[in-house]
Amino acid sequence: MSKPQHPGDAHGGGSRLKPGGSLPAQTAASGADPADGPGPATGADLATGAGPASGADVLTGDDLASGADVATGADLAEGAGAVGRLADSVRRLQDQLQRAQAEADGRALVDLACGILVERLSCSPVEAAAQLDTLAEQSGLSTLELAADLVNQATRDKIADVAREFVTDAVQPARASVGLRLRSAEAGALAAGDAQSVAQSILQHALAPLGAVAVAIWAAHADQSLSLAGSAGFTEEEPARWRHVPPGVPTPARRALDERATVSYDMLAEAALPSIGLREVGGGRVAVPAGAGGRIIGVLEICWPNRLPEQSQSIERQVQVLAELCAIALESHSADEDPRSKEPTDPRLTELLDLTDGLNDPCLVLQPLLDTADTPADFLIRHVNASFVDFAGRPRNAIAGALLLDAYPLAAEPGGLFEKVEHVLATGEPFRTERMRLAAVVDTIALTTQAQVSISRQGNHVLVVLRLEDGTPKVASLLQHAQRLGRIGGFEENFLTGDIAWNETLFELHGLLPTAEPIPLEHLAAHVHPDDAHSIGRFLRSLLHHQRPASTAFRLQRADSVARHIRVVAEPVLDDNLRVTAVRGAYQDVSAQHWTEVALAATRDQLAQSQQETAERNRLALRLQHAIMPPSHGPVDLHNLSVAVRYRPAEKDHLVGGDWYDAVALPSGQVLLCVGDVAGHGIEAATGMVALRNALRGLATTGAGPAQLLAWLNTVTHHLTDNVTATAVCGLYDPGSRQLRWARAGHLPPVLMREGKAATLPKLGGILLGAVPQATYEEGHTQLETGDTLLMYTDGLIERRDRSVQDSLESLLQVARKPRQLGREGYLEDQLDHLLRYTNADTDDDTCLIGVTVR
Numbered sequence: 001m002s003k004p005q006h007p008g009d010a011h012g013g014g015s016r017l018k019p020g021g022s023l024p025a026q027t028a029a030s031g032a033d034p035a036d037g038p039g040p041a042t043g044a045d046l047a048t049g050a051g052p053a054s055g056a057d058v059l060t061g062d063d064l065a066s067g068a069d070v071a072t073g074a075d076l077a078e079g080a081g082a083v084g085r086l087a088d089s090v091r092r093l094q095d096q097l098q099r100a101q102a103e104a105d106g107r108a109l110v111d112l113a114c115g116i117l118v119e120r121l122s123c124s125p126v127e128a129a130a131q132l133d134t135l136a137e138q139s140g141l142s143t144l145e146l147a148a149d150l151v152n153q154a155t156r157d158k159i160a161d162v163a164r165e166f167v168t169d170a171v172q173p174a175r176a177s178v179g180l181r182l183r184s185a186e187a188g189a190l191a192a193g194d195a196q197s198v199a200q201s202i203l204q205h206a207l208a209p210l211g212a213v214a215v216a217i218w219a220a221h222a223d224q225s226l227s228l229a230g231s232a233g234f235t236e237e238e239p240a241r242w243r244h245v246p247p248g249v250p251t252p253a254r255r256a257l258d259e260r261a262t263v264s265y266d267m268l269a270e271a272a273l274p275s276i277g278l279r280e281v282g283g284g285r286v287a288v289p290a291g292a293g294g295r296i297i298g299v300l301e302i303c304w305p306n307r308l309p310e311q312s313q314s315i316e317r318q319v320q321v322l323a324e325l326c327a328i329a330l331e332s333h334s335a336d337e338d339p340r341s342k343e344p345t346d347p348r349l350t351e352l353l354d355l356t357d358g359l360n361d362p363c364l365v366l367q368p369l370l371d372t373a374d375t376p377a378d379f380l381i382r383h384v385n386a387s388f389v390d391f392a393g394r395p396r397n398a399i400a401g402a403l404l405l406d407a408y409p410l411a412a413e414p415g416g417l418f419e420k421v422e423h424v425l426a427t428g429e430p431f432r433t434e435r436m437r438l439a440a441v442v443d444t445i446a447l448t449t450q451a452q453v454s455i456s457r458q459g460n461h462v463l464v465v466l467r468l469e470d471g472t473p474k475v476a477s478l479l480q481h482a483q484r485l486g487r488i489g490g491f492e493e494n495f496l497t498g499d500i501a502w503n504e505t506l507f508e509l510h511g512l513l514p515t516a517e518p519i520p521l522e523h524l525a526a527h528v529h530p531d532d533a534h535s536i537g538r539f540l541r542s543l544l545h546h547q548r549p550a551s552t553a554f555r556l557q558r559a560d561s562v563a564r565h566i567r568v569v570a571e572p573v574l575d576d577n578l579r580v581t582a583v584r585g586a587y588q589d590v591s592a593q594h595w596t597e598v599a600l601a602a603t604r605d606q607l608a609q610s611q612q613e614t615a616e617r618n619r620l621a622l623r624l625q626h627a628i629m630p631p632s633h634g635p636v637d638l639h640n641l642s643v644a645v646r647y648r649p650a651e652k653d654h655l656v657g658g659d660w661y662d663a664v665a666l667p668s669g670q671v672l673l674c675v676g677d678v679a680g681h682g683i684e685a686a687t688g689m690v691a692l693r694n695a696l697r698g699l700a701t702t703g704a705g706p707a708q709l710l711a712w713l714n715t716v717t718h719h720l721t722d723n724v725t726a727t728a729v730c731g732l733y734d735p736g737s738r739q740l741r742w743a744r745a746g747h748l749p750p751v752l753m754r755e756g757k758a759a760t761l762p763k764l765g766g767i768l769l770g771a772v773p774q775a776t777y778e779e780g781h782t783q784l785e786t787g788d789t790l791l792m793y794t795d796g797l798i799e800r801r802d803r804s805v806q807d808s809l810e811s812l813l814q815v816a817r818k819p820r821q822l823g824r825e826g827y828l829e830d831q832l833d834h835l836l837r838y839t840n841a842d843t844d845d846d847t848c849l850i851g852v853t854v855r
Contacts, residue, residue, distance in 0.1 A: 113147035195230030198329040203232040214303040218253045234277045242276040253299040256287035284308025290327040298330045348459045362388040366462040379404040391449045392440040410439035424455045431455040492584040511558035529555035565591045617683045639735035646832045648847040657846035658685030675792040676728035688724040706730040706743040707779035717770035725770040740782045751791040758816035790852040796845035
């Protein structure tokens with residue numbers, strides 16, 4: 001059977017300018033139109049040593065490789081030297097671009113890891129970034145590798161599963177972190193504007209370390225044809241030859257689709273199958289179906305330069321994860337049609353398209369659609385360039401070919417984009433503004449942004465160049481991904497106008513047609529299970545009466561009798577008079593999660609038994625906690641110190657925590673003062689607290705300083721407990737010199753009260769206990785005076801959900817500065833009670849508070 005003609009061959013290849021303005025190879029080689037001189041060399045030509053030599057002759061890469069006698073003497077030396085310098089510059093710029101892209105993907109990973117640390121450690125983003133750097137340095141990992149590990153631990157998705165399997169694989173211990181490579185590829189893919197960028201990201205981050213040199217992403221169509229959605233690693237001309245593969249052509253991608261399974265070839269050159277890049281990369285091939293939502297919508301094809309390396313189970317899992325990333329890209333960014341495949345008859349339009357594709361800013365080429373009066377009724381979006389990113393998150397192919405007012409209906413507002421484009425078309429006067437409001441409607445929700453806009457008339461078309469001011473396109477794209485994957489529907493209800501806005505997902509969740517009337521919040525109780533009506537009542541009271549964000553879960557009763565378990569979260573919108581004018585929020589279908597939870601309990605008796613056992617464990621933990629740390633203790637005299645303690649348990653019984661304290665005189669004559677907080681709640685936290693408290697008391701008898709004690713306690717926490725992490729502050733007081741030596745492990749610093757003033761002690765360096773096998777801690781020295789009061793506490797005393805830790809700490813200092821009567825009996829206990837009463841923490845966490853007064 002003769003080899004099928006590739007679509008790229010049908011166009012002749014040399015009849016027009018290539019993107020970027022370079023002459024096609026046939027035109028340049030033939031020396032057409034010598035009056036114009038040789039055509040400019042492209043980046044690919046310079047990188048391979050090709051380019052103009054002298055006169056009308058062109059020195060190609062093949063000439064250099066074969067040593068063809070195309071130039072002689074000084075001409076060849078001078079031309080080769082110039083070309084070589086230009087080629088070095090191109091390669092250097094390409095390397096810089098790749099490094100910049102890798103750094104951008106890496107920053108996305110680091111930001112995600114910092115967010116996890118902010119949530120877990122209740123610290124600021126700056127502190128989280130510093131903590132991440134410290135952990136990376138002490139663990140011997142790069143910041144990116146540690147960030148990938150943290151994300152893997154937090155997400156527990158397929159990438160995390162692959163990373164954990166690879167850690168136990170002793171065959172490849174020298175390879176870079178699988179989690180880091182896959183997370184970097186995922187970050188690049190989610191931030192990519194099209195499948196082409198996705199292909200480049202997964203090749204650079206995930207496949208190149210496996211020895212692969214090229215990758216292709218194929219989109220499958222209903223007529224059994226394939227189109228090349230994205231590729232990386234091939235020469236510049238190769239993707240154009242494989243833009244479209246007709247039905248019936250037996251390629252590796254076609255076979256993977258037909259068999260709905262991964263297919264591999266030890267050497268594709270020996271398999272007698274055509275495919276992209278076969279003449280350049282004839283080595284091993286793997287084709288993996290890419291599916292989304294139970295549908296196979298494309299194929300990921302991976303190319304190796306030599307024979308296919310051994311495909312271990314770990315590598316197969318990695319490739320499957322990458323195929324899922326490709327499926328997301330294909331679903332979000334359908335393969336863009338090559339604008340030059342339409343063969344526009346107007347050569348000026350061809351030049352205009354080439355111009356826009358060479359610009360880095362997003363561009364739209366608009367074609368006026370005239371009515372009977374020869375005035376534009378609308379504009380056809382004839383072309384969008386490769387840099388175009390819709391700020392509403394829609395793929396380029398959803399914008400190209402649409403009408404301007406269909407894609408951006410709010411552009412018709414007075415003084416908007418449509419009016420400016422119409423004026424430029426009529427007068428030919430260019431228009432430019434530094435700020436223009438752009439708006440679009442997606443799922444009945446209006447999205448807006450600000451942009452620099454430049455509009456000019458180009459022949460019979462209008463060119464619009466946009467430069468967005470913020471990251472709105474990326475945020476909108478990620479938001480659409482989140483809503484699609486999480487089955488989330490957004491809404492907004494305006495109480496002043498009565499308008500209710502729902503997106504399409506919300507109509508689907510309620511089983512309503514898109515033309516149906518949305519359900520107001522006040523009528524929501526009539527559409528839920530009767531047993532859940534009280535939950536809706538509490539939800540609305542919190543939202544409308546208390547004017548604070550609220551959430552609840554309920555069983556939705558739909559008209560089609562389909563049961564749905566829904567979670568709703570909303571927040572009020574207040575005017576200047578603090579009146580609720582609107583409510584906005586989201587509904588999420590959590591039915592799958594609910595039925596999964598139901599399936600975990602075989603019978604109602606087993607569930608009741610499990611609840612009883614949990615209650616017993618909580619009561620045991622509470623008794624254990626109160627036995628070691630009673631709610632009040634003191635005052636106790638330790639040498640020249642008066643020590644009083646307050647312990648406030650969590651408001652909910654099931655939130656038994658791991659807060660602990662200790663104040664004891666040591667054989668050395670010093671006084672040990674410490675406070676700590678074990679992460680988590682329940683019996684595990686309580687037993688961890690007991691272990692750490694007793695370990696520190698035993699270690700303190702060695703006479704070591706507080707920094708050394710915390711270093712030892714970190715080793716105990718990491719190696720001798722079951723995944724326990726904790727924060728602590730440890731102090732040693734010398735009664736003779738009245739000097740306090742202290743250190744902290746990720747804990748809030750103590751507060752010193754002196755002569756009506758209150759301030760925190762210096763924030764010494766030290767990571768939380770149990771995070772790394774070995775750690776060092778900074779030690780501070782503070783000279784205390786008679787009448788001084790030192791406060792040591794856990795975060796349950798000050799932590800609030802609506803403010804930062806620094807703001808909460810400042811609020812504590814203001815309460816502590818309130819004048820109290822010094823010197824009287826019971827002053828210290830009264831001071832502690834005062835602090836517990838007026839510090840307005842709201843996290844329902846345990847609280848330990850130690851007050852120490854120097855007599």
